[in-house]
Every structure is written in structure tokens, then in C-alpha cells.
Amino acid sequence: MKAITEWISDQASDIWSTLTSVTISDILDVLVVALMLYYLYKFIRARRAGKLALGILIYIFVLVLSGIFNMHALRFILTNVYQIGLITVVVVFQPELRSALEMLGGESLRSIKSIGEQRDATEIAVMIRKVTEAVTDMADMKTGALIVIERTTKLGDQIITGTVIDAEVSTHLIKNIFFNKAPLHDGALIIRGTRLYAAGCLLPLSMNTDIIKDLGTRHRAAIGLSENSDAIVIVVSEETGIISTAFEGRLTRNHTSSTLITELESRLIDEHSNGGKRGIRKLRIAAGHNKKNSRSATRR
Numbered sequence: 619m620k621a622i623t624e625w626i627s628d629q630a631s632d633i634w635s636t637l638t639s640v641t642i643s644d645i646l647d648v649l650v651v652a653l654m655l656y657y658l659y660k661f662i663r664a665r666r667a668g669k670l671a672l673g674i675l676i677y678i679f680v681l682v683l684s685g686i687f688n689m690h691a692l693r694f695i696l697t698n699v700y701q702i703g704l705i706t707v708v709v710v711f712q713p714e715l716r717s718a719l720e721m722l723g724g725e726s727l728r729s730i731k732s733i734g735e736q737r738d739a740t741e742i743a744v745m746i747r748k749v750t751e752a753v754t755d756m757a758d759m760k761t762g763a764l765i766v767i768e769r770t771t772k773l774g775d776q777i778i779t780g781t782v783i784d785a786e787v788s789t790h791l792i793k794n795i796f797f798n799k800a801p802l803h804d805g806a807l808i809i810r811g812t813r814l815y816a817a818g819c820l821l822p823l824s825m826n827t828d829i830i831k832d833l834g835t836r837h838r839a840a841i842g843l844s845e846n847s848d849a850i851v852i853v854v855s856e857e858t859g860i861i862s863t864a865f866e867g868r869l870t871r872n873h874t875s876s877t878l879i880t881e882l883e884s885r886l887i888d889e890h891s892n893g894g895k896r897g898i899r900k901l902r903i904a905a906g907h908n909k910k911n912s913r914s915a916t917r918r
Contacts, residue, residue: 677696677700677703680692680696681693681696681697681700684696739887741812742812742886742887743883743887744787744812745787745809745812746879746882746883746886747879748787748788748789748792749765749767749787749789749792749809749852749882750875750878750879750882751789751875752789752790752792752793753765753792753852753854753861753878754861754875754878755789755793756793756796756854757854757859757860757861758859759859760855760856760857760858760859761793761796761797761798761854761856762796762798762803762836762854762855762856763792763796763807763852763853763854764805764806764807764821764836764839764840764851764852764853764854765792765806765807765809765851765852765853766806766807766808766809766819766821766843766849766850766851766852767809767849767850767851767852767882767885767886768808768809768810768811768815768849769847769848769849769850769885769886770848771847771848771849773808773810773819773843773847773849776806776808776816776819776820776821776843777808777815777816777819779805779818779819779820780802780805780806780808780816780817780818780819780820781802781816781817781818782815782816783814783815783816783817784813784814784815784816785813785814786813786814787809787812787813787814788814791814792807792814795807795814795817796854801818802817802818804818805817805818805819805820806818806819806820806821806839806843806851807819821839821840821842821843821851822839822842822843822846823835823838823839823842824838824839824841824842824845824867825842826841826845826867829841829869833869834855834856834857836853836855836856837853837855837862837864837869839851840852840853840862840864840869841864841867841868841869843864844864844865844866844867844868845866845867848866850863850864850865850881850882850885850886851863851864851865852878860872861873861874861878863878863881865885
């Protein structure tokens with residue numbers, strides 16, 4: 619009994635000495651590591667890299683077991699596979715690693731860029747409504763469309779595959795671009811800032827095998843670009859007229875005009891800034907006045 623008491627006392631003493639020796643740098647160290655692990659989990663959760671992470675965990679578990687139970691042949695094989703495994707992972711999952719680094723850079727610099735480069739929230743809200751109006755019109759006519767709205771990740775690699783137009787956002791111009799006899803209707807339209815920047819652009823197709831087979835090339839291209847950038851992509855199905863959005867590798871379908879506006883505003887306008895809220899509020903008030911005026915004109 620005395621030995622157990624002494625052991626407990628020694629353990630308590632060791633724990634206390636460890637706690638008292640903790641410094642601020644140790645706490646920051648733990649917080650940074652926890653934050654990195656959280657963002658790593660958030661990134662791989664909805665991508666095929668999640669299956670890779672599970673496979674690596676199983677591999678490490680088997681490697682540890684082979685050492686505990688002295689399985690020399692199995693341990694020899696797993697150890698040699700490990701030496702070339704890291705290179706294989708980098709080669710096979712290069713798109714995911716590139717996407718992770720681009721997203722890390724975008725998140726880190728977003729607050730800094732917003733200090734020196736703040737767009738007028740009202741202009742963005744006007745752009746959103748013009749795009750939504752064009753998209754809903756094309757959905758009604760079952761005109762296929764693929765529209766990319768660039769955010770912090772620059773899409774120069776995709777822009778050079780198309781034709782730079784650099785025009786003001788216009789509902790009629792968007793619909794003309796995707797008219798089925800127009801020369802640029804097959805590619806994607808890229809919006810940079812609040813301007814129609816390039817049309818007829820080629821996008822990378824997603825290699826995700828979990829995508830349902832009913833989706834065509836436009837939807838796979840939308841998901842593929844959203845997997846490798848922070849852009850939000852709007853798709854109009856030529857067969858069904860269904861409006862979809864792709865963001866961070868996820869496809870959201872069956873949008874209406876109001877749900878599309880809500881999602882675009884949440885992605886493109888900083889709701890926490892007073893300027894953003896005021897800009898949206900002014901635009902909604904103006905839209906309400908226009909509706910009232912149109913109803914009055916109809917009555918007369």
C-alpha cells in the first residue's frame with residue numbers, strides 16, 4: 619500500500635512540475651499544431667485525399683503491430699514501401715496538395731488584401747443580380763452555361779485558354795455568350811472582380827469517382843475547378859435547366875433565383891463589414907421600389 623501511495627505521489631509531483639514549467643511559447647505551439655490539424659481535416663474531409671489519409675492510418679497501424687509482434691518479414695516490406703511511398707503520394711495527389719497550398723495562401727492573405735483592395739459591396743451585389751437574372755433566363759430556355767466567379771485564387775491558367783473580353787457585366791451579354799450558335803458558348807465565362815473578363819475558357823475536369831454518372835462535362839468541369847481553387851462556379855444544365863453551384867469540390871443543385879443570390883452574396887460579400895450590409899440593404903430597397911413602380915404601372 620505504501621508503494622502505491624509513493625507511486626501516486628511521484629506521478630502527481632511529475633505532473634505538477636510539468637504544468638508549472640509550461641510557458642507561453644508551449645501554449646502557442648500546441649494551438650498552432652491543433653489549428654493545422656483542424657484545417658487539414660477540413661480540407662481532406664470532402665476530397666479523395668480523405669481515403670488516402672485513412673489508408674495511411676491503416677498502414678501505420680499495421681507497421682506498429684508488425685514491430686510489437688516481431689513480424690520481421692512484414693515489417694521489412696512495410697519499411698521499404700514507406701521509403702518510396704511519400705514520393706508516390708506527392709506525385710499521385712499533386713492536384714490536392716497544390717489546392718491545399720493555394721487555399722492556405724488565400725486564407726492567410728485575405729484579411730491583408732481587404733485592407734488595401736476593398737470593392738464596393740453595392741457593385742458586387744449589382745453584379746450578382748445581373749448574373750442571376752441571366753442564369754434564370756437561360757435555365758428557363760434550357761440554355762447550357764458555365765460561369766466562374768474568381769475569388770482570391772487567380773485563374774490565369776484558365777483565362778489564357780479563352781478569349782479576353784473585359785466587359786461590364788450585362789444580362790444580355792451573358793445570354794449572348796452562351797447562345798448555342800455563338801462561337802464562345804462551349805467554354806466557361808470567367809468573371810474577375812465585377813467584370814466579364816474572359817469567355818470560351820477550358821476548365822480541368824474532376825477525377826472524383828463519386829460524382830453521379832448523370833452529370834455531364836459542364837458539371838465535372840465546375841467541380842474540377844472548385845477542387846483546385848476557391849472560385850464559385852455556376853452551371854446551367856442544357857438537358858434539364860437545373861441551376862447548380864460548385865464550391866470547394868461540392869455541388870449544390872436545384873437553385874432558385876433567391877437561393878442563388880443568397881449563396882453568391884455569402885461567398886462574395888463580407889457580411890461582417892458595415893459597408894457590405896449597407897450596400898446590400900440599399901440595393902434591396904431600390905429593388906423593392908422598382909417592383910412597386912412596376913406594379914403601379916400595371917394597374918394603370
